[in-house]
């Protein structure tokens with residue numbers, strides 16, 4: 001009987017691991033704890049490394065929802081693609097995952113997808129948030145490459161505009177909900193069977209008699225779950241055939257994964273949309289406006305490129321890196337910023353109020369603030385320790401308390 005107990009503990013551990021969602025640190029997660037109020041997190045709630053963030057989903061029924069929206073991973077212009085965009089909704093700076101690189105469309109000879117990494121001519125070029133995201137990026141770059149060069153700018157703008165298509169996102173969400181409505185009760189039934197039925201049968205020493213029923217119940221739930229999951233996946237991600245069968249196989253082998261099938265189906269639902277727009281769709285207005293401020297501050301005050309110190313950086317790749325930086329910068333300024341700004345204005349918010357400086361009364365010693373992360377600083381000027389962005393002076397109607405105290409002692 002002790003073997004059964006050990007196996008059961010392993011099952012619990014596997015289940016808890018399955019509740020943890022791993023995503024790219026420059027991305028964003030939208031979640032609910034009990035299925036009602038949505039919130040967003042940049043970086044993981046559990047743990048964040050330089051490249052990866054970890055978020056803990058609600059392990060108990062009724063399960064909440066989780067959508068991962070990867071950050072934009074590349075910038076395209078008329079002549080080529082940069083593997084980097086210094087645009088991140090993460091509060092802290094996140095360095096690019098690969099060295100800055102730039103390829104002109106004529107230089108790209110072959111495409112290859114290795115899970116969530118897109119490779120050009122046999123070497124890694126873009127680390128996307130997921131396979132779904134990598135696939136979309138590949139298709140977008142392929143379309144730019146094969147289209148007439150004169151139309152590329154128009155194509156880039158059209159693609160970007162579609163990332164803010166609220167109706168398209170809403171329609172995807174409704175489709176997903178149609179399948180989730182059926183998957184969730186099955187997942188809850190399986191949770192009850194595995195985490196309540198099984199231990200009870202063991203405790204009352206009835207496992208020997210009841211196991212065929214428990215197993216039969218699980219297999220019935222499994223069959224139903226897989227049928228609905230497959231139908232939903234085909235409709236939502238028709239191109240991700242390999243991933244679909246991989247996930248179905250994993251669910252068949254691992255009961256804990258079956259319980260998380262709603263998360264699994266929805267995880268990449270909003271890939272290709274701008275996170276801000278998903279925020280408009282899911283978040284309460286106050287939370288959305290905080291996200292809008294974050295997105296706007298990020299675009300207006302991007303993290304400056306890291307200075308290159310070492311001599312090894314000054315190789316021929318340097319010019320490619322510079323080209324990548326320049327393209328990403330231009331893309332952000334010319335295409336992305338106006339799109340984000342007009343989306344924010346259309347949603348009823350004012351840009352000036354979102355960009356307002358922090359209230360200096362929060363801290364009497366504050367002399368400056370970071371326009372990106374809004375941290376207050378006691379030094380009059382310099383750079384933000386977190387973002388590296390140049391600080392702005394705090395405007396005060398009256399001198400701060402410390403200075404006032406200083407001047408009285410002088411008198």
Ligand SMILES: [Zn+2]
Nearest residue numbers: 370373384387
């Ligand atoms: Zn800062």
